[in-house]
Amino acid sequence: MTETLIATIVSGLLLGSLYALMASGLSLVWTTLGVFNFAHGALMTFGAFVAWTVAEAWGLGLLAGAVAGVGAAALAGVLIELLLVRPFYGHRNMLLITVMTTLAAMIILQNGAQVIWGARLKQLPPIVEGNVSIFGAVVSAHEALIIVIAPLVLLLLWWFASTTRTGRSLRAVGQNQDSAALIGIDVPRAFSLAFGLSAALAGLTGVLLGSIRFITPSLGAEPLVKAMIVVIFGGLGSLGASAGAAFVIGMLEAFLVLWLGLYWTPSILFLLLILVLVFRPNGLFGRANA
Amino acid sequence: MTTSLLEASHIYAGYGEVPVLRDITVHVGAGEAVGMFGPNGHGKTTLLRTISGLLRPSNGTVHFDGDDVTIAKPSDIVGRGLVHAQQGNMLFGDMGVAETLELAAFKPRARAGAKAALERVYALFPRLAERRKQLARTLSGGERQMLSIGCALMCAPRLLLLDEPTLGLSPRLKEELAVAIGEIHESGIPLILVEQDVEFLLSLTDRLYLVEHGEVAREIDQASAPDHQEIMDMYFGTAAT
Amino acid sequence: MTRTRIAAILVAFALLALVPLVVTDSYVRHLFIIAFIYAVVASNWDLSLGYTGLFNFGHLTFFGVGVYTAAILAETVELSPWAAILCGGITAALAALLISAPVARLKGIYVVLVTFAFSQLAMQVVLSQSDITGGAEGIVRIPYLQVGDYRFIRDYNLAYYYTAFAMLCVSTVFLLAVVASPFGKSLRALRDNPDYAASRGISVARQRIMSLVLSAVFTGIAGGFYAIYLRVASPEVFGFGTLSLALSMVLIGGVGTIIGPVLAALFLTFLTEAMAGIRGLEDARFIVVALAMILVLRLAPGGSIEMLSRLRLGAGFRSRRETTDTAGNRS
Numbered sequence: 001m002t003e004t005l006i007a008t009i010v011s012g013l014l015l016g017s018l019y020a021l022m023a024s025g026l027s028l029v030w031t032t033l034g035v036f037n038f039a040h041g042a043l044m045t046f047g048a049f050v051a052w053t054v055a056e057a058w059g060l061g062l063l064a065g066a067v068a069g070v071g072a073a074a075l076a077g078v079l080i081e082l083l084l085v086r087p088f089y090g091h092r093n094m095l096l097i098t099v100m101t102t103l104a105a106m107i108i109l110q111n112g113a114q115v116i117w118g119a120r121l122k123q124l125p126p127i128v129e130g131n132v133s134i135f136g137a138v139v140s141a142h143e144a145l146i147i148v149i150a151p152l153v154l155l156l157l158w159w160f161a162s163t164t165r166t167g168r169s170l171r172a173v174g175q176n177q178d179s180a181a182l183i184g185i186d187v188p189r190a191f192s193l194a195f196g197l198s199a200a201l202a203g204l205t206g207v208l209l210g211s212i213r214f215i216t217p218s219l220g221a222e223p224l225v226k227a228m229i230v231v232i233f234g235g236l237g238s239l240g241a242s243a244g245a246a247f248v249i250g251m252l253e254a255f256l257v258l259w260l261g262l263y264w265t266p267s268i269l270f271l272l273l274i275l276v277l278v279f280r281p282n283g284l285f286g287r288a289n290a
Numbered sequence: 291m292t293t294s295l296l297e298a299s300h301i302y303a304g305y306g307e308v309p310v311l312r313d314i315t316v317h318v319g320a321g322e323a324v325g326m327f328g329p330n331g332h333g334k335t336t337l338l339r340t341i342s343g344l345l346r347p348s349n350g351t352v353h354f355d356g357d358d359v360t361i362a363k364p365s366d367i368v369g370r371g372l373v374h375a376q377q378g379n380m381l382f383g384d385m386g387v388a389e390t391l392e393l394a395a396f397k398p399r400a401r402a403g404a405k406a407a408l409e410r411v412y413a414l415f416p417r418l419a420e421r422r423k424q425l426a427r428t429l430s431g432g433e434r435q436m437l438s439i440g441c442a443l444m445c446a447p448r449l450l451l452l453d454e455p456t457l458g459l460s461p462r463l464k465e466e467l468a469v470a471i472g473e474i475h476e477s478g479i480p481l482i483l484v485e486q487d488v489e490f491l492l493s494l495t496d497r498l499y500l501v502e503h504g505e506v507a508r509e510i511d512q513a514s515a516p517d518h519q520e521i522m523d524m525y526f527g528t529a530a531t
Numbered sequence: 532m533t534r535t536r537i538a539a540i541l542v543a544f545a546l547l548a549l550v551p552l553v554v555t556d557s558y559v560r561h562l563f564i565i566a567f568i569y570a571v572v573a574s575n576w577d578l579s580l581g582y583t584g585l586f587n588f589g590h591l592t593f594f595g596v597g598v599y600t601a602a603i604l605a606e607t608v609e610l611s612p613w614a615a616i617l618c619g620g621i622t623a624a625l626a627a628l629l630i631s632a633p634v635a636r637l638k639g640i641y642v643v644l645v646t647f648a649f650s651q652l653a654m655q656v657v658l659s660q661s662d663i664t665g666g667a668e669g670i671v672r673i674p675y676l677q678v679g680d681y682r683f684i685r686d687y688n689l690a691y692y693y694t695a696f697a698m699l700c701v702s703t704v705f706l707l708a709v710v711a712s713p714f715g716k717s718l719r720a721l722r723d724n725p726d727y728a729a730s731r732g733i734s735v736a737r738q739r740i741m742s743l744v745l746s747a748v749f750t751g752i753a754g755g756f757y758a759i760y761l762r763v764a765s766p767e768v769f770g771f772g773t774l775s776l777a778l779s780m781v782l783i784g785g786v787g788t789i790i791g792p793v794l795a796a797l798f799l800t801f802l803t804e805a806m807a808g809i810r811g812l813e814d815a816r817f818i819v820v821a822l823a824m825i826l827v828l829r830l831a832p833g834g835s836i837e838m839l840s841r842l843r844l845g846a847g848f849r850s851r852r853e854t855t856d857t858a859g860n861r862s
C-alpha cells in the first residue's frame with residue numbers, strides 16, 4: 001500500500017518537474033516580452049532530435065548530445081524571436097499576431113522534424129543507468145535524476161532573475177521597456193536573451209524526456225498543452241506561481257490515475273479546469289491582471 | 291556653436307503620421323541649466339524622447355558632446371552620459387527601491403562610481419533610504435519622482451533631462467525637489483528641466499525655451515531678460531488656453 | 532458590402548453550382564467537397580475571431596464535437612445519418628455554451644490559452660473514452676447518406692457535392708445575415724471601440740457567448756457531414772494540423788470578411804491536396820501553409836482581401852507600414 005503511494009508521489013513529482021520546466025520557459029518569455037510562444041513544445045522536440053543525432057547517430061556520446069540539443073534549441077529560439085516576433089513589436093495586435101506566428105513556427109519545426117528525422121521511433125540512452133529505491137518504491141535512476149534536476153534548474157533560474165545584473169535587466173524590460181532602455185539596457189538584446197534562455201530550457205526538457213519517451217515529431221505537443229493548463233491555473237506572470245501550479249497539476253494527475261485510472265483521468269482534469277475557470281477566471285493563484 | 295554640450299537641430303518628429311515637432315532647435319552649453327515650458331501637448335516630452343533615442347526623428351540631427359547621436363540606440367546614448375528621467379515615470383513596479391537604484395548603474399561607466407552615487411542619492415533623498423525594500427508601485431507620487439531622479443543620477447549623467455519632475459505634487463514636496471534639483475546642478479551636472487511652473491524654472495535655470503506647436507516660440511535669457519513678471523505675462527498672454 | 536461585391540459573390544457561387552456539369556471526376560469533386568467543409572469551418576471561425584475580436588483558438592473543438600456526435604449517433608445508436616449530422620450542430624452549440632462560460636470573462640492571452648486547452652482536452656477525452664469513441668483508432672464504417680434507395684456515393688459523388696455546396700450556401704447566407712444584423716453591428720462596435728460600446732450598454736460577456744454559439748452551429752454540422760461523408764471519425768480533427776490549416780484560411784482569406792475565408796478554403800484545399808500528391812512534399816505542405824501564414828501577417832495583417840483592396844487604393848498600404856514602424860520600439 002505505502003509502496004503504491006510512494007510510487008504515485010514519485011510519478012507526480014516527475015510530471016510536476018516536467019511541467020514546471022516547460023511552464024517556467026513560457027513564463028520567462030511572457031514576462032519579458034508579453035509574447036506567448038506556441039513553438040515552445042516544438043523547440044523541446046527539436047532539442048531532443050538534435051541531441052539524438054549527435055549522441056546516437058554520430059556516436060559522440062550523451063553529454064555532447066545534450067549540449068548540442070540545448071544549444072540548437074536556444075539558437076532556434078533566438079531565430080524565432082528575430083524573424084517572427086521582432087517585426088511585430090508595437091503593433092496594436094501584437095499579442096494575437098505573435099500567437100499565430102509562433103504557431104506557424106511550431107508547424108514548421110514539427111513538420112520539419114518529420115521531413116528530416118522521419119517517423120521512426122528514437123530514444124536517447126538514460127543519463128544514469130539502473131534503478132534506485134525510494135522508501136521501498138523502485139524508480140529508474142534517470143527519473144529520480146529528473147526529479148532532482150528540475151527544482152535545481154528552477155532555483156538557478158530564480159537566482160539568475162533576482163540577483164544577477166542580466167537577470168534583473170530582463171525583469172526590468174518586462175516591467176517597463178522605455179525606462180529599461182533609459183538606464184542603458186539594450187532592449188532588443190534582452191528579448192533575444194529571454195527567448196534563447198527559454199528555448200534552452202525547452203531543449204533541456206527534451207533531452208531529459210528523450211530517454212523516457214520516444215522522440216517523435218509530436219513529442220512536445222502534450223507537454224506544451226499541460227504547461228498551458230499549468231499557466232492557466234498559475235498565471236503567466238510569476239515564476240514561483242507557475243512552478244507551484246506545475247507540481248499541483250502533476251500530483252493531481254498522478255493521483256487521479258491511481259484512483260480512477262487512465263480511462264477517466266483526462267475527463268476529470270478537463271472538468272476541473274472548466275470548474276476552476278468558472279469560479280476563478282484568473283486561475284487558482286493568478287492575480288486579476290497577471 | 292561647437293562649444294555646446296547638446297545640440298538638437300531642426301528636429302522633425304511625431305507619432306505615426308501625426309507630426310509633433312516641426313523644425314525645433316535647442317542647445318545646452320557646458321554647465322548650463324536650461325528650462326523648458328509651454329502648453330500641454332505641444333511637444334516637450336516628444337523632444338526629450340527624441341533626444342534620448344526613444345523616438346527617431348524624421349529629420350534633423352542630435353549632437354552630444356560633438357558626436358552625432360541622432361540614430362544611436364537609447365542604451366548607447368545613456369552610456370555617453372545623456373540621461374533622461376521620464377515624465378510620470380512608473381519605473382519598475384515590482385522592484386524594490388534599492389534594487390532599482392543598483393540596477394540603474396547599468397553601463398560600465400556608471401558601475402565604476404555606483405557606490406558613491408548611491409550614497410549621494412540617499413543623502414539627497416533620505417526618504418528613499420528609509421524605503422530601500424519597498425516596491426516601486428507602492429511608492430507615493432513624490433517618492434516615485436525621487437526614485438526616478440535617483441535612477442538618473444545612478445547613470446553617471448553628464449547631462450540630465452528632467453521631464454516635469456514636480457507634476458501633481460504638493461507645494462511642500464515641490465519645494466523639496468526644487469532644492470534637490472538645485473543641488474544636483476550645483477554639483478556640476480548640466481540639465482534641461484521641463485516644467486509648467488515658470489517661477490519654479492526661473493529660480494533654477496539660466497535660460498528658458500517656450501515650446502509651442504512643436505517649435506521654439508521664444509528663447510529667454512535671464513541675464514538680459516525682462517523681470518519675472520513680464521515673462522509670466524508673456525507666457526500667459528501667448529499660451530492661455 | 533458594395534453592390535459589385537455582392538454581384539461577384541453571386542457569380543462565384545453560381546459557377547460553383549455548375550462545376551459538376553464540367554467536372555465529372557469523382558476525386559476532383561471530392562476535393563471540392565472537402566473544400567466546402569473547410570470553407571464552412573473557416574468562415575464561421577471568422578465570426579468569433581474576426582468579427583468579435585475574440586482570440587478563440589478552440590474553434591476546431593466545435594468541428595470535432597460535430598464529427599464525433601454524428602459518428603456515434605449514426606454508427607452506435609443507428610440514428611439516421613441526416614439527423615446525426617444536424618445533431619452535430621446542436622452538440623457543437625452546447626460545447627460552445629460550455630466554453631463561453633469562462634471565456635466570456637477572460638482577457639487577452641488567457642482566452643487563447645483556455646480555448647486552445649479546451650480543444651486539446653476534448654481530444655484527450657476522446658482518446659481516453661475508447662469504449663464510446665474508439666480511442667486512437669476512431670470510429671469507422673459509419674453509415675452513408677441516402678435518400679430512398681439512392682446512395683450519395685453514386686454518380687461520382689454528385690449528391691455529396693450538392694449537399695456540401697448547399698450546406699456552404701446556407702451557412703454563408705446565415706453568417707452574412709448575422710453580420711448585417713444589429714447584433715453584427717454591435718459586434719464590430721465592441722471590437723473596434725470596447726470602451727464606447729461598453730458605455731452604450733453593450734455587454735461583452737453576452738456578445739461573446741452569442742458569437743461563439745452562433746459560430747459553432749454550422750461548424751458542428753460541417754463536422755457531422757465530414758464524418759458521414761468520409762465514414763470515419765478520428766481524433767486528428769482536434770490536432771495542430773487541422774487547426775493551422777483552418778487558421779491559415781481565415782488569415783489568408785482576410786480576417787473579418789466572411790467571404791475571404793471561403794475563397795481561401797477553396798484555394799488552400801486544392802493547393803495542399805496537390806502537394807500531397809507530389810512525392811516528398813507530403814510532409815512539407817503544412818510548412819508551406821505556415822510560411823504563407825507568416826508572409827500574410829508580415830505583409831498584410833488583414834489578409835488577401837485587404838491586400839487586394841490596398842493594391843487598388845495604392846497609397847494605403849505604405850502609410851500603414853510607416854505607422855507600425857514608428858510606433859514600434861526602436862530602443
Ligand SMILES: Nc1ncnc2c1ncn2[C@@H]1O[C@H](COP(=O)(O)OP(=O)(O)O)[C@@H](O)[C@H]1O
Nearest residue numbers: 305308310328329330331332333334335336337
Ligand atoms: N504615444 C503617442 N502616440 C501618439 N501621439 C502621442 C503620443 N504621445 C504624445 N502624443 C501626442 O503628441 C503631442 C505632443 O505631446 P507631448 O510631447 O507629450 O507634449 P508635452 O510634453 O509638451 O505636453 C500631443 O498632441 C500628444 O497627444
Ligand SMILES: [Mg+2]
Nearest residue numbers: 334335377454
Ligand atoms: Mg510632457
